[in-house]
Amino acid sequence: MHADTPENRGNYPYFTSIQTRWADNDLYGHVNNVTYYSYFDTVVNNYLMEEGGFNPFSDPVIGVAVETLCRFKTSITHPEKIEAGLRVGALGNSSVRYEIGIFKGGMDEAAAAGHFVHVFVDRKTNTPVPVPAKIREALMRIQKDERAR
Amino acid sequence: MSNKEFLTREAFPFFLSIPTRWGDNDQMGHVNNVLYYRYIEALSIHFMMDECGLDWMTDPIYPLTVESLCRFRRPLSFPDVVEGGLRVEKIGNSSLTYDIALFSQGHEAPAATGHIVHVFVARETEKPVPVPDAIRAICERFGG
Numbered sequence: 001m002h003a004d005t006p007e008n009r010g011n012y013p014y015f016t017s018i019q020t021r022w023a024d025n026d027l028y029g030h031v032n033n034v035t036y037y038s039y040f041d042t043v044v045n046n047y048l049m050e051e052g053g054f055n056p057f058s059d060p061v062i063g064v065a066v067e068t069l070c071r072f073k074t075s076i077t078h079p080e081k082i083e084a085g086l087r088v089g090a091l092g093n094s095s096v097r098y099e100i101g102i103f104k105g106g107m108d109e110a111a112a113a114g115h116f117v118h119v120f121v122d123r124k125t126n127t128p129v130p131v132p133a134k135i136r137e138a139l140m141r142i143q144k145d146e147r148a149r
Numbered sequence: 150m151s152n153k154e155f156l157t158r159e160a161f162p163f164f165l166s167i168p169t170r171w172g173d174n175d176q177m178g179h180v181n182n183v184l185y186y187r188y189i190e191a192l193s194i195h196f197m198m199d200e201c202g203l204d205w206m207t208d209p210i211y212p213l214t215v216e217s218l219c220r221f222r223r224p225l226s227f228p229d230v231v232e233g234g235l236r237v238e239k240i241g242n243s244s245l246t247y248d249i250a251l252f253s254q255g256h257e258a259p260a261a262t263g264h265i266v267h268v269f270v271a272r273e274t275e276k277p278v279p280v281p282d283a284i285r286a287i288c289e290r291f292g293g
Contacts (some may be wrong), residue, residue, distance in 0.1 A: 033214040037183040065182035069218040133254055
């Protein structure tokens with residue numbers, strides 16, 4: 001993703017709706033920048049649970065975040081409802097790079113956009129392992145290159 | 150962040166001690182990735198207040214965060230005490246870029262590294278304005 005490229009809804013194959021909460025706003029009356037990363041967590045894990053059969057409580061393999069980035073373009077404010085868009089930018093053996101857009105209701109251009117890199121690890125040993133097959137299938141369905149074919 | 154990553158405490162001229170809290174751990178038993186940004190925010194807020202003299206509530210010009218990044222190198226867990234280090238990496242016309250590292254007691258290498266970019270805006274309009282001269286002068290002392 002390039003810093004200056006606008007991110008539109010059409011760039012994302014999966015969306016999850018998120019209701020902002022009262023306490024998401026900070027002293028300046030906007031959703032605090034840190035809170036956007038909780039929206040990132042939400043869309044990523046919703047997708048893994050809904051489409052990849054991920055069970056965060058019992059699965060032997062879990063995703064751990066190794067890098068996240070967000071660029072903030074336009075403020076959002078409680079009580080807005082937002083949509084978080086998700087696509088897969090790159091899929092490796094143990095890792096996946098998600099690309100995420102945060103959209104205000106009715107707006108085509110993202111209010112914020114960024115990425116999130118997960119490495120899948122054995123829950124017990126914390127060492128990297130291949131992305132589980134069912135999750136890999138789900139991730140391939142929203143991969144950028146796959147969709148262009 | 151510049152290509153060079155700063156990984157030692159000596160590279161950072163500003164430090165803030167931040168105790169983790171019980172509720173910072175998520176269901177995987179580590180501090181949730183989102184909370185690292187809360188620590189990074191505390192660092193930058195305190196740097197602006199304590200070193201640059203910014204009054205967040207009344208100054209006519211204040212910074213907004215326009216970009217942040219974090220690389221998670223090692224898990225943090227409650228009750229770790231985070232020692233956050235900050236250095237001013239770049240002073241632009243309206244913007245400041247800070248490199249940040251989060252250390253914890255007993256470890257040489259940081260648990261996380263990252264950066265944030267602040268853009269100074271006028272409180273009335275939220276439009277970008279130049280970094281105030283007094284703040285610029287102070288930031289020059291906190292660079293590399």
